[in-house]
Amino acid sequence: MISELFNQWLIEPSLPIELKQQLNKIQDDPAEVEERFYQFLSFGTGGMRGLLGAGTNRINIFTIRHVAEGLALLLKEQGQEAMDRGVVIAYDTRHLSKIFALETAKTIGKYGIRVLLFKESRPTPELSFAIRHYDTAAGVVITASHNPAAYNGIKVYGKDGGQLPPEAAEIIVAHMRKVTDLFSIQVADENELLHKRVLQYVLEDVDTAYQQALVTLREVEHLEDNLSIVYTPLHGSGLVPVVDGLRNFGFTQLSVVSEQQQPDPEFPTVAYPNPEERDAFELAIRLGHERNAEVLLATDPDADRLGVAIRDENGEYRLLSGNQLGALLLHYLLSQKKRKGTLPPDGVVLKTIVTSELGRAIAEKFNMQIVDTLTGFKFISEKIEEYRNAGTHTFLFGYEESYGYLIGDFVRDKDAVQAALLTAEMASFYKTCGKSLLDGLDDLYSEFGYFQESLHSITLTGKEGQEKIKQIMEAFRRDPQRFLRQTPARYIEDYKRRTRQWADGSLDSLSLPEADVIKLIGEDGSWVCIRPSGTEPKCKFYFGVDKPTAEEAKSTLHLLETDVMQNVNSAFS
DSSP states (O other): OHHHHHHHHHHOTTSOHHHHHHHHHHTTOHHHHHHHHSSOOOOBTTBEEEEBSSSTTSBSHHHHHHHHHHHHHHHHHHOHHHHHHOEEEEEOSSTTHHHHHHHHHHHHHTTTOOEEEESSOOOHHHHHHHHHHHTOSEEEEEOOTTSOTTEEEEEEEETTSSBOOHHHHHHHHHHHHTOOOGGGOOOOOHHHHHHTTSEEEEOHHHHHHHHHHHHTTOSOSSOOSOOOEEEEOTTSSOHHHHHHHHHHTTOOOEEEOGGGTSOOTTOTTOSSOOTTSGGGGHHHHHHHHHHTOSEEEEEOTTSOOEEEEEEOTTSOEEEOOHHHHHHHHHHHHHHHHHHHTOOOTTEEEEEETTSOTHHHHHHHHTTOEEEEEOSSHHHHHHHHHHHHHHTOOEEEEEEETTTEEEOSTTSOSOOHHHHHHHHHHHHHHHHHTTOOHHHHHHHHHHHHOEEEEEEEEEEOOHHHHHHHHHHHHHHHHHOGGGGOOSSOEEEEEETTTTEEEETTSOEEEOOSOOOSOEEEEETTSOEEEEEEOSSSSEEEEEEEEEESSHHHHHHHHHHHHHHHHHHHHHHHO
């Protein structure tokens, strides 16, 4: 079967020359042939992401068309109204993103389904905003988020602006399974679609509307222009909306890292365009020292994740973790709303099960409800829509430890643009009080306890890697306590079985959806959570502790990490 697929691709006349050259190079390498053709790239609620290249297990125009065909057939099933409302498509700055966006438009447009296509690269959150702005039935963004330059992908959104729920994703997958020959998927001509006005290009009006919505997030109307900021888009799509947004918020002391200002799919100045990594801040830190900047901001290529560094008392820059920035933003929002008398009695904060418990302590101080969701921002957006439809709860803030934040629900995915603007406002407000954000973080720890978290990942690529990840999850499911010896488990949550098992063996049911996730909570409140990544070939291990002092928290976290990871490595090396 693999050899047949390979040969079919090799002789396919429509195969672009660069893809044919790749296949010619590997035809005498059975392992590489198998890696590229042993499966069709899987599509799920998080979309589809992978290495660029030739093959069914790679991202290329044919696998992109495959997803687009499935989405088009889903909209056809939903009827003429959905087809007339159509799809809005955006893309980031990666290799072939613009081409993939047009291929998606031509695949969907051939059915007469209305398509609105961004003229230029724009962030994923602006795509989410555009769906509701244009009242389309769905949305698509071409992106691989913060993955290295060799990757790309496609994400599909529903009419609420959130990533597709599992039910809709399954319908797309069902349609995709019916297509066994990717080369049979037809596309329309771009000029013909434009002539028929089935395809329209958009940009300026949605940019303006998005900026108008962003301004409504301001909590303090008359801030001093007292903050020096350095921003880097890391060669991605965040430049225009972040710079325009900061200026609309009144910040004029803004410097952009010139070497990383222009879109570049190679991301030549960074090994990994991920604002979670200090290396991604190297040039921003250099410019920060030159400009004496107090705050450094960095967005990933599709500008849904925000990294922040703050200048300390020694003039050095400290990166905030996703949990730390989330706690600061949450406390700032609730404090300002309480000060103004706008804190709603039915307010709700949403976070994921692997996000710090510091957020819970903060929300409860303000008598706000805090609700956990599964990992992935789509689950946060689902809860927002659920509350809106039911007329219950006022959404205040949603976040996850992986640098994703949402303040205004006019977007239904994590939004680094929103987070950048509110972080700048928060830092400016703290400065008027004679404090930095680091001082504010110390205040939170002093009041609520020293919450410390970490993440370890094991990368296991290819078919063999997938099997190893399954083995790790099965081993934890059979005997989780075997891997956690320092702290006896008070209870164990298995989201695949949807049960919480207590130390005495009794069981409770979990209300969250089924997922391949296990979480162990120790007697001292320390916790470990294990799950396969939904977008990368990794098994992820999350750790969290809460102690009275920083020293105790750091020591306990280190022992917990060492205990689990040594046991994992010895069992699966």
